[in-house]
Amino acid sequence: MVRDLHAYVPGEQPKIRGLIKLNTNENPYPPAPAVLRAVRKATDARLRLYPNPASAPLREKLARLHGCAPANIFVGNGxxxxxxxxIRVFVEPGAAVPARHAARATVQYLWPCxxxxxxLAETHGARAHAVPLEPDFALPAVEKLRRGRSWRFNAALSLITTPNAPSGRGYSTPELEAxxxxxxxxxxxxxxxxxxxxxxxxPLxxxxxxxxxxxxxxxxxxxxxxxxxxxxxxPDVVAALDKVRDSYNVNGLGQVAAMATLDNLPYYRRNFARVIQTRERIRRELSGMGWDVLPSDTNFLLARPPGPPASEWLARLRARKILVRWFSSQQLAPFLRITVGSDAEAGALLRAVAAIRRREG
Ligand SMILES: Cc1ncc(COP(=O)(O)O)c(C=O)c1O
Structure with missing residues (x-):
């Protein structure tokens, strides 16, 4: 019943002046100037028209980028x-499935993720089945999953967040392929x-x-x-996805912006490198102040602060207008998840951490 469902809880988007927002893994750098120009140029009387229903030109561009056919690409509203x-394509809603075929109604994932x-599983009426990652957030080996008997090799759909969120841990292609x-x-x-x-x-x-x-x-x-x-x-999966999506599922300005993005990849590649550089700076400097910072292959860091509990650090950083994310589950509660911002934002974060530490000491 809808009454019993739990809505997804996104990170906060508060409108506080001067707030440094390191809680929702957004990119600190703006879209390329050419992308903003393309969106502005498309913002005219044509807004009255429907967009391309299948995002076909965008699928073609993505196919060229990835060296595959447009028939291999499906585009969605995020x-x-x-x-x-x-989930709609592969998973049968649970109520209609006899118990002996429970796997057909099972959405399985390695947790945390x-x-x-x-x-999504719950709103579809499916069975959500979480199997733990290793304590250090590594993928469990296939043999271990076989022995453990909890992982369902025949689940209707299995999901792996890779690199992992919220730990930031990356996985190699051979281990994923196994x-x-x-x-x-x-x-x-x-x-x-x-x-x-x-x-x-x-390539998988x-x-x-x-x-x-x-x-x-x-x-x-x-x-x-x-x-x-x-x-x-x-292509068969893409064809099935096309049957279950909304008819105009990707808005027109989104298609324009995404197409222009693909024409400006060098700009974005420079930003990836900047984010990675800042990430490693934060990791180094927090480690130097006694934090246990996990290695990351993402634009965020999972880090265990010294001294007071992580939830207390969350409040103290917030009092200094720095917003990070804290998850209350047992495995994640000792950590904060910190989005890698710009270098200036990283500087502010590190200064705030040093100031809080001085007050503690
Ligand atoms: C692992 C992961 N997958 C997917 C998404 C959703 O991204 P989108 O903005 O494309 O819906 C997020 C957003 O936080 C994410 O963390």
Whole structure:
């Protein structure tokens, strides 16, 4: 029943003057000037018209970028919509499924991961099945999953956040492929943060018909506001996704912005490098102040502060107008998740941490 569902809880978007927002993994750098120009240019009387219903020109451009066919590409209203459509395609709502076929109604994921997955499963009436990652957020080996008996190799859909959120840990393509090959049901590799990583697993979507790689323009391409995401998958999967999406699922200005983004990749690649450089600076300097900072392949860091509990650090940083994210679950409660901002924002964060430490000492 809808009454019993739990809505997804996004990071806060408070309108506080001078606030440094390091809580929702947005990119600190603006879209390329040419992207802003393209959006402005498209903002005229044509807004009365429907956009391209299938985002066809964008699919063609993405296919060229990834060396595949347009038939391998599906575009959605953010990768959130792509994930929702994938569940609609592959997972039977639980009430209609006899108990002996429970796997057909199971959305499975390695936990912790993107916290939208259980929400999407629940709203679809499916069974959300979480299997823990290793304590250090590594992928469990296939043999261990077989022995553990909790992982369902025949689940209707399995989702892996790679690199992982909220830990930031990256996974190698061979270890992901070993798990995909062992899996009988479809596997989604959610690569929302992959442009900040050392490795990516896109070839697996072109090599294995049951592997789907999702990507987004939100994070690395500074385009959260426009809501454009996509996946690379077997043409049969793309055809099925096209049956379950809304008819005009990607808004026109989003399509324009995403197309212009793909024409300006060198600008964004420079920004990836800047974010990675700032990430490593924060990691180094926080470690120097006694924090336990996990290695990251993303645009955020999971870090355990010394002294007071992480929730207390959250409040103290907020009092200094720096907003980071804290998750209350047992495994994550000792940590803060800190989005890598600009170098100036990193400087402010590090100064605030040093000041809080001095007051503590
Ligand atoms: C792992 C992961 N996947 C997908 C998304 C959704 O991205 P989009 O803005 O494309 O819907 C997020 C956003 O936070 C994310 O963290």
């Amino acid at each position: 990768s959130d919509e792509v994930l929702a459509c994938l 993107y916290s939208l997955y259980p929400v 798990l995909c090959v062992a899996q009988r049901g479809p596997v989604v590799l959610d690569e929302a943060y992959v442009d900040f990583a050392r490795d990516h697993a896109l 979507a072109l090599r294995h018909p049951h592997v789907i790689v999702t990507r987004t323009f939100s994070k690395s391409y500074s385009l959260c506001f426009q809501r454009v995401g996509y996946c690379v998958a077997h």
